[in-house]
Amino acid sequence: MKVVVISASPRKNANTQIAMKYVYEFTKTKKVDVKFIDLSGGQIECYRGPEENYNEATKNATNDIIDADVWLIGSPIYNSFFSSALKNLFEYVNYKKTGGKIAGTVIMAAGTIGFIDVQTLITQLLTYFRVVANPKAVFLTVDEISNKKQLNDSAKERLEEMVEGTLKMASKFRE
DSSP: OEEEEEEOOOSTTOHHHHHHHHHHHHHHTTSSEEEEEEGGGSOSOOOOOTTSOOOHHHHHHHHHHHHOSEEEEEEEEETTEEOHHHHHHHTTSOGGGOTTOEEEEEEEESSSTTHHHHHHHHHHHHHHTTOEEOSOOEEEEGGGEETTTEEOHHHHHHHHHHHHHHHHHHHHHHO
């Protein structure tokens, strides 16, 4: 099984990045082929249309998404919406090549307002790509990260449950 972990915050050293690096490391222990796409590096170009020639990082990220069976997506909430960097990334993805994939989501925010709204928006995006979303998203607040580096045990446990549940969904879906 191929898995792609996407950290959709454009900010360097972002809280979303901390959570998704944890997801990546945990997923590596599950004996799956896993790749990490970090949108904070500025390597993914702004989408300019299908006829344009894009850099290798952009092409590789697009191919990793299309090739993966499972997407584990983490996005911060910005202005009551998911990250525009995530929307930009999915501009490259051909929805005709993504049907039947499974996705799990992590949503990071400063407070607890807006989680369900953003989960709904991400689920709508996934539906367009014919991707089945794990209904058990992980909602995290910045209070669950100490010293801008370490997730608390509750956050880790919920992230692990989401990964395991999403991989289990993917296994059953493939049967």
